[in-house]
Amino acid sequence: MCRFIRTALTLFVAFMAALTVHADDHMQVPAYGGVEVFGCDFAEGKDIDDLLEVADKWNKWASKNHSQPYSGYVLQPYYYDDLDDETYWVGFSPSLAAQGIVQSEWMSKGAKLQQEFDSVTPCKSHLQLAWTRVFDETESPSSQGVVDFAGCSMLPDGSxxxxxxxxxxxxxxxAKIGNAVRVYRWYPMQGANADTPEFYQAQWYDSLEAKGAIADSFITNGGVQIQNALYADLMRCEAGPSFLYNFVGGSE
Structure with a gap:
């Protein structure tokens, strides 16, 4: 997951292209915002419970010190082959400006709590991405669940x-089949390397049970055939890891 993309220019162009869609000679900008991802390992003798304990302290800190919205998640590998890191911290912001403000507040006020994080999960990477929403009709998503990632790139005939x-x-x-999956695309911006795909597609589910039920419904209703017909000439995606996620709070 933490082997990100080709050049900063390629990443920037891919993201800006995603934000600029022409329809009836008007510019339409889809919902987008900022994502930051920390790739971390557990310190000797530490585990997920220790991380969630520090995250609970962070949640209280964030509610008092953040002036902009920010949502924090902890991801644990579930389906995977080989990963660079044992756990990931993922933080969502409603805009890139809000992301920068929250990061500055953390740098100026969060040093003591950062030391607690470092004692549990020293991190080896810090990546900036931008999210765009593809499909999400869930009003109240679960605070725990599973997220599937795929690495994708546009094909020559795609736009x-x-x-x-x-x-x-x-x-x-x-929507017709009542699919409760939440689909987003993440476009790497900074901190990525040359092996990173153009973008990631992330599919969020409220539980492993929901993931299985949604997959069955998608297949039996002909979703695979529809998906292939719509996207086969536009983009190529390689299935990646799946993670169990915990929402750990933040600020509104």
Whole structure:
């Protein structure tokens, strides 16, 4: 997951292209915001319970010290082959400006709590990405669940206009069958390396049971065939790891 992309310019262009979709000669900007990802290992003798204990302290700190919204998640590998890190911290912001403000507040006020994090999970990487929403009709997502990642790239015949059109049709199908999956794309911006795909597609589920039920419904209703027909000429995705997630709080 933490082997990110080709060049900073390629990443920036990919993200800006995702934000600029032409429809009826008007510019449409989809919902987007900032993501930061820390890739970390557990210190000797420490485990997820120790991390969640520090995260609980952070939640109280964030509610008092953040002036902008920020949502923190802890990810644990579930389905995987080989990963660089044992656990991940993922933080979401509603805009890149809000992300920068919260990060500055952490740097100026959070040093003591940072030491507690470092004593439990020293981190080897810190990445900046931007999220865009593809499909999410869940009003109150679970605080725990599972998220699947795929690494994707656009094909020569693909474009953001075509991708937006395919997304609209896929979203209509998912809504029709009552699919409760939440689909987002993450575009690497800073901190990535040359092996990173153009973007990640993240599919969030409220539980492993929900993931299985949604997959069965998608398959039996012809979703695989529809998906292939819509996207096969536009983009290529390679299945990646799945993680169990815990929402650990933040600020509103």
């Amino acid at each position: 953001q206009e075509k991708l937006a059109s395919a997304d609209a049709k896929m979203n209509a199908f998912n």
